[in-house]
Amino acid sequence: MLPEAERTHRVIALVPAFNAAATVGATVTALKAIAKIDDIIVIDDGSNDSTDAEAAKAGARVIRLSQNRGKGEALNAGLDEVLKENAGGGTGTNAIVALVDSDLGSSAVEFEKLIDPVLKNQVDMTIARFPKALRKGGFGLLKRTARNGLKLFTGIEFDSPLSGQRVLNGRAIEAISSFESGWGVEVGMTIDVCRKGLRVREVPVQMKHNETGRDLAGFQHRGQQFMGVIRVFAKRLMTR
Structure with a gap:
């Protein structure tokens, strides 16, 4: 690992948050404990609780959206800020970006495991591989669909295809251009x-987040995710 004084890439955490007042403060506090993270931006996605205040109190910069736009659009708002402040020539950036869910709480400190391989230029994007869920969720259809679809498109079988905890370098950010709106x-x-031939690695972590169960809300949530995943696959089929 390069000494801090020799680092040429800033590491910026983007935390999309919607009605996350109960968890976002602990998440930001955990991220601030990681010396390699230079800046934390919480994107308050039109919350109607004190998400913005809790994030600011914990030491994050806060971008507040006037209405709820969904995770993808919240991330795009944060990415726009990163690109404005960390231009790397053309449309690229010299920053490394961590994508962090607001409900990780103290387990967000595990992000150091995702940051290191990208800082060392071993990979272009890392994906958190969570431990086995403690709570039974659905019946596995969503995850199987995502895994099988990704294998079809990329030739790679991902263990955690839906994990949103990721770290990307400038090449990976340029490859995605912008985040999908809605689910997916x-x-x-x-x-x-992967289509750009970039290097991706899943990294085992001990992170914890809110899990959905086998109740109406859980099935509705996974149903929305499923339709979002199918929509993205259909869109990518049109651009193969």
Whole structure:
């Protein structure tokens, strides 16, 4: 690892957050404990609670969207800020960007494991591979569909195809251009990065986040994800 004084890439964490007042402060605090992270930007996606105040109190910069636009558009708002502040020539950036869910809490400190391989230029994008879920969710259809679709598009079988915890360098950011709106952000990102022949690695972590169960809300959530994944696959089929 290069000494801090010799680092040429800033590491910036983007944290999209919607009604996350209960968890975003702990997530930001954990990220601030990682010396390699230079800046933390929380994108408050039109929350109607105190998400923005809790994020600011913990030490993050906050971008507040006037209405809820979804994870992809929140990330795009954060990425626009990164590109404005860290231009690397042309439309690129010399920054390394960490994508962090707001509900990780103290386990966000595990992001150091995702940052290191990118800083060392071993890979262009890392993806967090979570431990086995403690709570039974759905019946695996969503994950199988995402995994099989990604293998079709990329030739790679991903263990955690839907993991949103990622770190990207400038090449990976340029490959995706912008994040998908709605659901399907993760699979779209993976296809775009792999299509450019960039290096991707799944990294085992001990992160924890809110898990959906086998209740109505859980099935509705996964149903929305499923349709988003199918939409992204259909869109990428048109651009093969």
